Structures are given as C-alpha cells and as structure tokens.
Amino acid sequence: MRLPLLGIFTAYLLLTTAAVACTAEHRTADAPATAATAAPATASAVAARERARERTKAHDFNGDGYADLVIGVPQATVNGVPQAGRVEVAYGSASGVTAGPRQIISRESRAAKEEGFGKALASGDLDHDGYADLVIAAPGDDERASSVVIVFGSAQGLSGGLVELEQPRKARGFGDRLAVGDFDGDGFDDLAVTTHYAWDTAESTWETTGTVWVTTGSRDIRTGKAGWKAVLRDVDVIADLTAGDITGDGYSDLAVFYAEDDPADEGSGAVYRGSPQGLTGPLGETFPGWDVRHLAIGDLDGDGYGDLVNESAFDEYDWYDERERELGAISVRRGSANGLIDPRTSWSMTSPGLPRAPEGTEGFGSAIAVGDVNGDGYADVAVVARRDEFSGLAAVFVLYGGPDGLSAKGSQVFDTTSAGMSADASVSGFGRTVALLDLDGDGRDELVISTRSPEQVTVLSPSGKGQTIQIVPERQEEDFGKTLR
Ligand SMILES: [Ca+2]
Ligand SMILES: [Ca+2]
Numbered sequence: 001m002r003l004p005l006l007g008i009f010t011a012y013l014l015l016t017t018a019a020v021a022c023t024a025e026h027r028t029a030d031a032p033a034t035a036a037t038a039a040p041a042t043a044s045a046v047a048a049r050e051r052a053r054e055r056t057k058a059h060d061f062n063g064d065g066y067a068d069l070v071i072g073v074p075q076a077t078v079n080g081v082p083q084a085g086r087v088e089v090a091y092g093s094a095s096g097v098t099a100g101p102r103q104i105i106s107r108e109s110r111a112a113k114e115e116g117f118g119k120a121l122a123s124g125d126l127d128h129d130g131y132a133d134l135v136i137a138a139p140g141d142d143e144r145a146s147s148v149v150i151v152f153g154s155a156q157g158l159s160g161g162l163v164e165l166e167q168p169r170k171a172r173g174f175g176d177r178l179a180v181g182d183f184d185g186d187g188f189d190d191l192a193v194t195t196h197y198a199w200d201t202a203e204s205t206w207e208t209t210g211t212v213w214v215t216t217g218s219r220d221i222r223t224g225k226a227g228w229k230a231v232l233r234d235v236d237v238i239a240d241l242t243a244g245d246i247t248g249d250g251y252s253d254l255a256v257f258y259a260e261d262d263p264a265d266e267g268s269g270a271v272y273r274g275s276p277q278g279l280t281g282p283l284g285e286t287f288p289g290w291d292v293r294h295l296a297i298g299d300l301d302g303d304g305y306g307d308l309v310n311e312s313a314f315d316e317y318d319w320y321d322e323r324e325r326e327l328g329a330i331s332v333r334r335g336s337a338n339g340l341i342d343p344r345t346s347w348s349m350t351s352p353g354l355p356r357a358p359e360g361t362e363g364f365g366s367a368i369a370v371g372d373v374n375g376d377g378y379a380d381v382a383v384v385a386r387r388d389e390f391s392g393l394a395a396v397f398v399l400y401g402g403p404d405g406l407s408a409k410g411s412q413v414f415d416t417t418s419a420g421m422s423a424d425a426s427v428s429g430f431g432r433t434v435a436l437l438d439l440d441g442d443g444r445d446e447l448v449i450s451t452r453s454p455e456q457v458t459v460l461s462p463s464g465k466g467q468t469i470q471i472v473p474e475r476q477e478e479d480f481g482k483t484l485r
C-alpha cells in the first residue's frame with residue numbers, strides 16, 4: 001500500500017462509504033439495547049455513555065461515532081528516503097477495526113531522511129468542524145530539521161493533504177511531544193508542542209533546551225498559521241505532557257513533567273490551568289516527578305475532576321543476578337477544583353490484589369494508557385510491564401477505576417500466551433506501547449498493544465466481547481507501532 005495519500009483514500013472510500021452509512025444508522029437504532037447490557041439504564045449509565053462519546057470525539061476522524069486507530073511507523077522508508085516515516089490509519093466500525101488495508105499518510109516527495117514522521121501523534125478538533133484532526137510530528141534530532149503537520153478530518157476521514165505548522169523560533173526537536181485540549185473552552189481544540197533544541201546565537205551551536213509552546217485552534221489553523229505562546233521555557237528536558245480537565249471547570253488543563261539542572265537531578269511536575277484566556281499557571285506548587293516518562297489524565301473516581309496518572313522508573317540492585325532490576329511504579333494524584341491533591345497513591349507489580357505477570361517480568365509502567373474499558377464511566381488504566389524494548393518477558397495490566405479511585409479489584413493481565421495471542425516464544429518487546437480506544441462504539445474501550453518483534457499491533461477486548469485482531473505491517477523493521485493514537 002504505497003499509494004499517495006489521496007489516491008489510496010479515494011479508492012478506500014468508494015469501498016466503504018456505503019457500509020459506514022449503513023452501520024451508523026443501524027447503531028443508532030441499536031444503541032439503547034447496547035447500553036442496557038453494558039450497565040443498568042440509570043442516569044449514571046447515560047452519563048457514562050455520554051462521556052464515552054465525548055472521549056471518542058477526539059479520535060473520530062470521519063465523525064461516524066467510532067474511534068479510529070492511528071499507528072505510527074517512524075522508521076519507514078518513503079520514496080526511497082530511509083527513516084522518513086509514515087502513519088497508518090484503521091477506521092473503527094460497529095465491528096471495530098480489521099486487519100485489512102489501512103489509509104497511509106506520509107510526506108511523500110517532501111520526506112526527509114531520519115526525520116521520524118509519526119514519532120509523536122495527537123488528535124482533536126482543531127478547526128471545530130465536528131471531525132477530529134490528526135497532528136503528526138517529524139521531530140528529527142539535533143542534526144535535522146523538524147516539523148509538525150495537521151491532517152484534517154472530514155466525513156471522508158483524514159483528507160485534503162498535510163498542513164505544515166509554522167514554527168515558534170529557530171528550534172529543533174519541534175514536536176518531540178504533543179498534547180491537544182481545549183485550554184480556552186471556545187470549542188476549538190488547542191495544541192501544545194515541545195521544542196528540544198534552540199539555536200544559541202552567541203555560541204553558534206544548537207543547545208539542548210526544552211520549551212512548551214501552545215497555539216489555539218481556529219479556522220486559521222487550516223492554513224498552518226500558529227500564534228505560538230510559550231507556557232514553560234528553557235528547561236533541560238521535557239519528559240512528557242498531557243491535556244485533560246483536572247479542575248473540573250470545563251477548560252482543559254495541561255500537565256507537564258520536566259527536568260531542570262538542579263543538584264538532585266530530580267524531575268518536576270506542574271499543572272497549567274485552562275481558562276477563558278487559555279493556559280495560566282502553574283497551578284499551586286510544582287511536585288516531584290522523579291524519572292517520569294509517561295503521563296495520562298482520566299477521571300478514575302468519577303467525581304468530575306480528572307486524575308493524573310504517571311509512571312516513574314526505579315531500579316533495585318539484584319545481588320543474585322548482579323544487575324539493576326527495573327521495577328517501576330505508577331502514581332495517581334486526584335484532581336480537584338484547586339488542582340492535584342496529595343497524597344498520591346502508587347502501584348507496583350507486587351501491589352496486593354494484582355494478578356501475577358510471568359515470572360521475571362520487570363518495568364511496571366514502561367507504557368500507560370487511560371480509558372474506560374468496562375464502560376462504567378470510571379476511567380481505567382492499562383499499564384505495561386516490560387524491562388526493555390527487546391525483552392521476551394512482558395505483560396499488560398488493566399486496573400479499573402471506581403468510586404474510590406483506582407483499585408486492584410477485577411484487574412487483569414495479558415501477555416503473549418493470553419487467548420487469541422500467538423504464544424510464539426520468539427516474540428519480544430510485547431507492549432512497547434498501548435492505547436485504549438472504543439473502536440466499535442459500544443462504550444467499552446479496546447486495548448491496543450504493539451509488539452517490537454515481530455512488529456505488529458494487537459487489538460483485544462478486555463471485557464471479552466470482541467475477537468482479538470493482529471494487525472501486521474507489509475514490511476518489518478520500520479518501527480511499525482512505535483506510536484499509537
Ligand atoms: Ca471513526
Ligand atoms: Ca476538525
């Protein structure tokens with residue numbers, strides 16, 4: 001499937017438009033029955049479905065009510081250019097996604113060597129036309145140019161070509177991290193982007209320095225125009241950032257974890273508050289964020305305030321094996337009208353009540369995702385435990401939210417020997433990344449897991465409803481599934 005973006009998509013559409021229209025209609029008629037089986041038809045169940053619809057909106061590029069799955073392939077060769085990168089899109093439907101052909105998006109003739117298009121992904125409705133738009137970064141590195149593009153959604157899905165955003169300053173590593181949320185509450189989703197290198201005029205070199213930039217969504221963004229404003233400037237490294245409504249006021253907030261050059265070499269976390277004027281803040285004090293690489297926000301306890309989930313790595317020396325064991329933990333801080341509340345609660349692989357991963361599994365929290373797996377309106381968390389990209393031992397845990405927040409009750413674990421998986425012992429790097437998306441529109445998220453070797457993406461239903469689907473790329477060793485959205 002190496003056809004140009006518009007070419008392939010036109011062909012794809014001719015095949016699917018009729019089917020999509022038909023299933024959408026069927027689904028509307030069917031919706032009350034589905035809600036009844038998911039949970040009693042109470043006010044909270046209705047609210048849960050409304051929230052599921054809200055959450056799906058940011059992932060629904062063709063507006064049919066089903067979330068769509070984006071798979072980053074940042075090492076893909078494009079037009080003979082090595083490691084230029086592409087993304088592939090599998091559209092959701094009443095029966096979820098299939099392992100069949102996907103829409104291919106790349107920079108085609110503009111593809112540059114080693115730019116890693118697809119290394120970071122985000123989505124939301126930036127031009128407020130009712131269709132989610134896909135933001136794709138090609139962050140390059142300190143030697144290479146970087147760019148961020150938007151592909152806009154429509155009734156026909158992602159179409160109309162790539163719109164490249166103007167850059168905030170002479171910077172590189174533009175788009176290394178992305179987050180989308182409506183920070184000023186005007187209905188247009190807004191975009192936060194990091195830059196990781198800046199040009200030092202005095203020294204005539206690129207220096208490593210992180211900045212978070214925000215541009216507001218608008219009709220103008222369709223032309224690539226972006227009035228960038230810096231939210232956080234000139235820190236050493238920005239580990240991750242994520243958007244969500246922590247303060248429950250309807251404005252999306254932005255959580256950022258970053259490191260500064262301090263003697264203890266500890267990371268910090270901060271929440272910038274959304275408001276009619278956009279992001280303000282930070283809200284309250286910064287808080288410790290030691291060795292944090294991944295963040296997510298979801299309402300785990302259903303109180304209307306988004307809760308912050310972060311992973312943090314930690315090691316313990318194993319005297320028997322004479323090496324560091326990577327244990328890792330996830331932490332949850334609850335949201336409130338005034339921001340995050342202490343204390344945080346933490347979970348590791350040995351927390352009471354969690355099912356056991358295969359013996360020897362390490363690295364709890366090496367990837368995380370937040371979504372609603374059982375459709376009860378409480379956000380749930382998928383947590384990967386994996387020592388490194390090539391480990392043969394790996395597992396994905398699902399922990400469920402509830403009125404008291406995240407709990408071990410009913411938690412599950414999946415590995416390469418779970419039902420529907422290939423139990424092949426040569427599989428390594430299972431769970432390099434994960435996503436939770438409602439691809440079949442039943443209000444319960446599917447768990448999407450990518451595997452390093454062989455490169456593939458698995459879509460499974462933790463609630464046990466759907467079939468497990470393996471999505472396999474045409475070619476291996478292109479980093480298929482390095483990122484998911
Ligand atoms: Ca869709
Ligand atoms: Ca849009």
Ligand SMILES: [Ca+2]
Binds near residue numbers: 184186187188190
């Ligand atoms: Ca906005």
Ligand SMILES: [Ca+2]
Binds near residue numbers: 380401
């Ligand atoms: Ca849930």
